[in-house]
Amino acid sequence: MKHYHYIFAGAGLASLMTVYRMATSGAFKDESILLIDPDTKQANDRTWCFWQQGSSAWQSIVYRKWDTAVFANESFTTNLDFEGYRYNMIKGIDFYTFIFSELKKHPNIKFVNQKVVDFKDSGFNVLVKAEAESYTCNKLLNSIYNPALAASQTKYPVLQQHFIGWHVKTTIPVFNPVLPSFMDFSVAQRGNTRFMYVLPFSETEAIVEYTLFSKDLLPEAEYEDAIKEYLVTKGATEYEIVDKERGSIPMTSYPFWKNNSKNVLHIGSAGGWTKASTGYTFRNADKKSAQLASFLQKQDDFTRLYKKNKFWFYDLLLLDILAKKNHKGSSIFSAMFKDGRAAHIFKFLDEETTFAQDLEVIWQCPKGLFISALMQRILNM
Structure with a gap:
């Protein structure tokens, strides 16, 4: 041996x-x-x-x-200011x-x-x-x-980031190659946190991905039907599917x-x-x-090697909310990105912010949801 x-x-x-x-x-x-x-x-x-x-x-x-991206929901669209970050x-x-x-x-x-x-x-x-x-x-x-x-316990919620993505080539120009869609919540939410994610390579080529943050995976056809519908809204009725990608990433x-x-x-x-x-x-x-x-x-x-930090707790509060009120994802992320200032969000998600900077991000979010989640988590500790 x-x-x-x-x-x-x-x-x-x-x-x-x-x-x-x-x-x-x-x-x-x-x-x-x-x-x-x-x-x-x-x-x-x-x-x-x-x-x-x-x-x-x-x-x-x-x-x-890319040096910028777009964030959208059913009521607004904003270009994100990366302030020196690149995607x-x-x-x-x-x-x-x-x-x-x-x-x-x-x-x-x-x-x-x-x-x-x-x-x-x-x-x-x-x-x-x-x-x-x-x-x-x-x-x-x-x-x-x-x-x-993680599934054998109930103290910490377990969600999935699950998706299907198509690498497509369209017959007519429909994409902006310098402007990916970071999160597009304009698609029907159906009681979940659902968004489209688009990485454009040219005016006629992109990866288009239908993504959910939720507990349960969908039938394959539901992801693919959503991609088809989204492409039609962009004017792409004829296209070639070059490749497909599917994934499910644990969020806990x-x-x-x-x-x-x-x-x-x-x-x-x-x-x-x-x-x-x-x-x-x-x-x-x-x-x-x-x-x-x-x-x-x-x-x-x-x-x-490992210890808990404040960011572990912030993540836990968000997952507590999404586990109980999964349809609230769009409003939470929309509040974070509505003003278009992405750099401080990226720094926060990279766990590189001070406590004062943490509060700047947290207070952009719907306060009632997070206060309620905080109180419930304190009571259950």
């Missing part, structure tokens, strides 16, 4: 970002690292978007970037190619195309069972999400870190790395993978 210093169970976004930072740091060149995943990571299976000021480690693989899009295949081209330079890092079926921390090392063989390691970083953990403040042990760390969605209030993953994973790579150079007890 082969032994490694580090094993990554699952080679998703969080694992690949973390192992990339470990590789490029030079601090782990004498330690063996194994990635285990059933997917070969050779397909363009997703896109990631994130806002950013200045450059990032991923700048060379940004496929598209970036990265294609999955470009990210995988970038990561694995770097990992190939490091002989201490191996990739095994298998599925992890179980693991156990003995206190001295971790046994990792894959389909074909087993391994041991000093430290396991697990990114395989177990939905039963459930404390995944409580499942960590000294030698097992849950990362990515499995570790609560997804931003609970929005479902965004890339920016959070970028920051947390850098923090983790630094932590691994100094400490070895994973139970010391």
